[in-house]
Amino acid sequence: MAQGIHVLGILLSLFFGQAISLKIATSLQWIEYTPQPYAIKNFYKGTDTATLSSGGVANLATDSSLDLAANAETQGLKQYASHKNLRLIYVIVEVGYRMVANQAAGITKIGDLKGKRIGTMQGTSASYFVNKLLGSANLKSSDYTIVSGSVCMKTPCGSGTFPSMITGKKIDAFGIWEPAVELGAKSLGSSAVIFQNVSIYREVYSLYSTTEKLNNIATRKNIVAYVKALNQTLDVFRNRPESVYATVGGNVGVDASVVQAVWPVHKWSGTIPSDLVDFLVVEDAYLAQSDKRAVTSKADLTKFIDSSVIADAQRI
Numbered sequence: 207m208a209q210g211i212h213v214l215g216i217l218l219s220l221f222f223g224q225a226i227s228l229k230i231a232t233s234l235q236w237i238e239y240t241p242q243p244y245a246i247k248n249f250y251k252g253t254d255t256a257t258l259s260s261g262g263v264a265n266l267a268t269d270s271s272l273d274l275a276a277n278a279e280t281q282g283l284k285q286y287a288s289h290k291n292l293r294l295i296y297v298i299v300e301v302g303y304r305m306v307a308n309q310a311a312g313i314t315k316i317g318d319l320k321g322k323r324i325g326t327m328q329g330t331s332a333s334y335f336v337n338k339l340l341g342s343a344n345l346k347s348s349d350y351t352i353v354s355g356s357v358c359m360k361t362p363c364g365s366g367t368f369p370s371m372i373t374g375k376k377i378d379a380f381g382i383w384e385p386a387v388e389l390g391a392k393s394l395g396s397s398a399v400i401f402q403n404v405s406i407y408r409e410v411y412s413l414y415s416t417t418e419k420l421n422n423i424a425t426r427k428n429i430v431a432y433v434k435a436l437n438q439t440l441d442v443f444r445n446r447p448e449s450v451y452a453t454v455g456g457n458v459g460v461d462a463s464v465v466q467a468v469w470p471v472h473k474w475s476g477t478i479p480s481d482l483v484d485f486l487v488v489e490d491a492y493l494a495q496s497d498k499r500a501v502t503s504k505a506d507l508t509k510f511i512d513s514s515v516i517a518d519a520q521r522i
């Protein structure tokens with residue numbers, strides 16, 4: 207009898223669509239993540255709830271209860287090197303990282319950063335950005351000193367945060383995700399110089415899943431629904447940003463006026479950029495060296511990108 211009920215349950219769930227929830231690991235601190243709670247609240251139409259938990263693609267690689275993760279492409283590449291079942295299925299936002307430098311330290315162009323102390327976080331998309339930006343002026347990593355510190359989301363920025371370190375002259379420049387650069391530039395005032403060049407580097411903040419999850423029909427249906435909801439959200443983020451500054455700021459503890467100030471740095475794209483494979487090949491070569499591992503082949507990096515979920519979302 208119990209077995210009969212179980213079979214009936216399966217048949218009913220097949221008929222009505224299985225009520226399975228979606229679990230997503232993501233940083234809950236950065237502006238990049240904020241389309242996700244908005245999508246869940248306003249647009250998501252999966253068979254059950256979608257839940258965000260603190261984490262990222264590293265968790266997705268090792269915890270099979272997770273269906274999705276969001277992270278910069280840097281963390282995606284680091285994990286893909288040893289977890290070839292990961293797939294990059296969607297790009298939420300491309301962020302043109304910025305570096306702020308103190309003109310009072312004699313810096314007006316990138317080349318002036320030779321011999322200077324530069325704040326960033328090692329092993330992240332930001333340290334890759336710093337390496338690329340300074341490399342564009344032929345500066346090698348031995349030409350400058352990297353100093354670690356923390357970000358600041360809201361003034362007053364505590365000691366140990368980059369904005370506080372630059373005004374206190376402990377560092378001469380720093381490059382990191384927003385809004386710390388904006389807050390650092392504000393606190394330096396007229397002495398601030400900003401360097402940004404999206405053709406040298408932009409963060410490609412992406413959504414990831416695994417081949418196992420994507421091959422599971424019921425889970426895939428919810429993943430497609432999630433991407434669809436994100437796409438509807440990005441429409442709002444792009445076209446009616448004034449309606450979300452306060453919500454986004456509330457999600458991550460940033461003043462709405464600061465969210466507005468850094469909004470142009472964020473390109474809420476929702477598409478897989480055409481140069482993505484080549485972009486990943488170059489970054490993976492850098493990461494392979496710093497992580498002391500073999501490079502991932504271009505053929506494997508091509509497999510890493512799966513645009514079929516976007517195609518499915520366009521059909522519903």
Ligand SMILES: *[C@@H]1O[C@H](CO)[C@@H](O)[C@H](O)[C@H]1NC(C)=O
Binds near residue numbers: 342403404406
């Ligand atoms: C950005 O970088 C590209 C490639 O190095 C370079 O050709 C271009 O002049 C740079 N743009 C700016 C505004 O510095």
Ligand SMILES: *[C@@H]1O[C@H](CO)[C@@H](O)[C@H](O)[C@H]1NC(C)=O
Binds near residue numbers: 433434438516519
């Ligand atoms: C996203 O929305 C746009 C309209 O804003 C539509 O053209 C596009 O097909 C949608 N993409 C997906 C993946 O749903």
